[in-house]
Amino acid sequence: MNFEIVTDSSANLPDELIEKYDLHILSLLYRIGDTEYESYISGKKTDLTEFYTKMRNKEVITTSCMSSGSCRTVFEAILKKGQDLLYIGFSSALSATYQTGCQALEELKLEYPDRKILSVDTLGASLGQGLLVTHAARLREQGNSIEFVYDWLMENRLHLCHWFTVDDLFFLMRGGRVSASSALVGTVLSIKPVMHMDNGGYLIPVSKVRGRKNSLRALLEQMEKTAIHPENQTVYISHGDCLDDANYLADKIREKFGTQDILIHLIEPVIGAHCGPGTVALFFLGTER
Numbered sequence: 001m002n003f004e005i006v007t008d009s010s011a012n013l014p015d016e017l018i019e020k021y022d023l024h025i026l027s028l029l030y031r032i033g034d035t036e037y038e039s040y041i042s043g044k045k046t047d048l049t050e051f052y053t054k055m056r057n058k059e060v061i062t063t064s065c066m067s068s069g070s071c072r073t074v075f076e077a078i079l080k081k082g083q084d085l086l087y088i089g090f091s092s093a094l095s096a097t098y099q100t101g102c103q104a105l106e107e108l109k110l111e112y113p114d115r116k117i118l119s120v121d122t123l124g125a126s127l128g129q130g131l132l133v134t135h136a137a138r139l140r141e142q143g144n145s146i147e148f149v150y151d152w153l154m155e156n157r158l159h160l161c162h163w164f165t166v167d168d169l170f171f172l173m174r175g176g177r178v179s180a181s182s183a184l185v186g187t188v189l190s191i192k193p194v195m196h197m198d199n200g201g202y203l204i205p206v207s208k209v210r211g212r213k214n215s216l217r218a219l220l221e222q223m224e225k226t227a228i229h230p231e232n233q234t235v236y237i238s239h240g241d242c243l244d245d246a247n248y249l250a251d252k253i254r255e256k257f258g259t260q261d262i263l264i265h266l267i268e269p270v271i272g273a274h275c276g277p278g279t280v281a282l283f284f285l286g287t288e289r
Helices: 015-020 049-056 067-081 099-113 126-141 146-159 168-175 178-187 210-224 243-258 269-275
Strands: 003-008 024-026 029-032 034-040 063-064 083-089 117-122 160-165 190-197 204-209 234-239 261-266 280-285
Touching: 003 067, 003 099, 003 117, 003 126, 015 126, 029 269, 049 063, 049 269, 063 269, 067 083, 067 099, 083 099, 083 126, 083 146, 099 117, 117 146, 126 146, 126 160, 126 234, 126 280, 146 160, 160 210, 190 210, 204 210, 210 243, 210 280, 234 243, 243 261, 243 280
Parallel strands: 003 024, 003 083, 083 117, 234 261
Antiparallel strands: 029 034, 029 063, 160 190, 160 280, 190 204, 234 280
16 A cells, blocks of 8 residues: 545545545544534544434534644655645535645645645545545555646546435524525425535535435436445445434445445534434435536
């Protein structure tokens, strides 16, 4: 392995995959009251039951990206070992995380001119970003060069489809994604938005359906429209403390396409703070986003 892969905690990968592929994780931050927490701490499994309980109680949770200094610490430890570095980051359209990482990398390029240092803005988030990182790690495992993996990511990042729905519009309203009046009407009428990540890395509402099960089936329909050989794909599903709904969607995907490689994982706190409990998100490779 002649290069190492760094991503951030927005990628939402489970510990098993982080350890399997020897990934380095930059931790984003969140704050509840006067206490600040790291979204990811190596070797520590976080029980998110209390976090989602606080969200359901409508406690205010704020988030921020890591500092340039903390990025530099992680990056430089890799470069000092004589390794090249590939940084795969959270969508620059949604956070300053990627720019912060790149700022540190630009400084280090001057100090380590003999090292290959490449970065990719995934224009994605959560397990969509995580799925790209997984593909990159598998390509590296197969012996491909850092340049080959970088090129693959740039060619395929806009084929990584992000589709999601939420159960409670309050959290999208608080984040400015929907108006207060739309949230009120939607709640009364049980309207559920279906959203996706566009080519610019922004979250875009696409449609509205009535009822939870219909919103989950809408994600399946979007996969049917664009997925490339879904029976052979690795598919990721993330959820905001609603495992039954995530399992329901996974079962429908297995029935519809015969897909076997499906990862289901709880949404980490920074992304969860913005989309809220009850979120279900689906990620796969498609002909277009």
